[in-house]
Amino acid sequence: TGSNGGAETQAVTAGTAPGFPPFEMKEDGELVGFDVDLLEAVIGQTDYTLSGWEEFEFDSLIPALTNNNIDVIAAGMTINDDRDQAIDFTDPYYTSNQAVVVRSDGEFSPESLSNLADRQIGAQSGTTGESVVDDELVGSEITESQYSAYGNYVLAIEDLENGNTDAVMIDVPVAETFAANRPVEVAFVYETDEAFGFGLRSNADDLTSSLNSGLSTVQDDGTYEELTAEWFAE
Ligand code: GLN
Known part of the structure; x- marks a missing residue:
């Protein structure tokens, strides 16, 4: 009865890439962050339930989604044309x-x-940070070997x-x-005007529209503001 027509709820699995604070990181072995709290609040507004979180390196998230290992990406992921070819996004x-x-x-x-x-x-x-380096620096200001790519931003900062x-x-x-x-x-x-969205398979229209209405609810009811105050406090 996975057809959304009845009262039964559908469980979704979320994927993320910790090491991107304050959006997602490990604290005492536990996955925490703005994306974690926001997605959980958004799903709480829908008929879906969250079965859990899976962790990946950032560049494995889209394959994990399209291979059905996860159902939604919450990873500070920028909505852009390249990714839009492969997956869908919620509203920013x-x-x-x-x-x-x-x-x-x-x-x-x-x-x-x-x-x-x-x-x-x-x-x-x-x-997208790598894209700026590739597009604006490699081949002009720096050589290819002057770019160091990391699986994780924590390693890059270290x-x-x-x-x-x-x-x-x-x-x-x-x-x-x-x-x-x-x-x-x-x-x-360096201004790039990026907008983050949750990523979804392009055939998951019901989940996408449910998350969009959940997102607008938490933006209107003060939850979004509370979470930004909690995670982005200066
Ligand atoms: N916003 C950047 C992107 O989408 C970085 C995301 C990340 O490292 N988690 O490419």
Whole structure:
């Protein structure tokens, strides 16, 4: 009776990629974050139930979704044309730009992409930050080997701290969270006007529209505001 016509609820499995604070990260072995709380609140407004969370590297999330290993992606994922070919997205729930993060020792303070010339730059594989590096830097300001790709942004930031790279390209709210907890800082913001959405299989129209109405409910009833205050407090 999985046809949504009756009173029976359908369970969905969510997928995420921890290491992207404050959207999703591990604290004392537990998966926590804004995306986790927001998706759970949104699903709570629908006829669906959440059966649990599965963790992947970021660039394995879309294959996991299209292979039916998970039913929804909640991973600070930017809605863009490339991904739209493979999957669907809910309405946007957060907007962001890219930040260039450096060590906070003051030794290197770039102000623009051209200041990154001949430096070693890190980003997480499969991200829009990687796309900015590929499109705007590789082949012009830096060589291919001056780009370091990581499976996880935590590893990218650790390599920056260790001096193995000079800068990391990463979403602004995540950059600010790392900067609040580690010896790194935002050097400058590169405007990309990105919007995050939850990702769904393109044939999951009922789930997509249910999540969209759940999202607008939690945006109207104060839940969304509470969660942003909790996770993005300055
Ligand atoms: N917003 C970026 C993207 O969608 C990064 C997401 C992430 O690393 N979790 O590519």
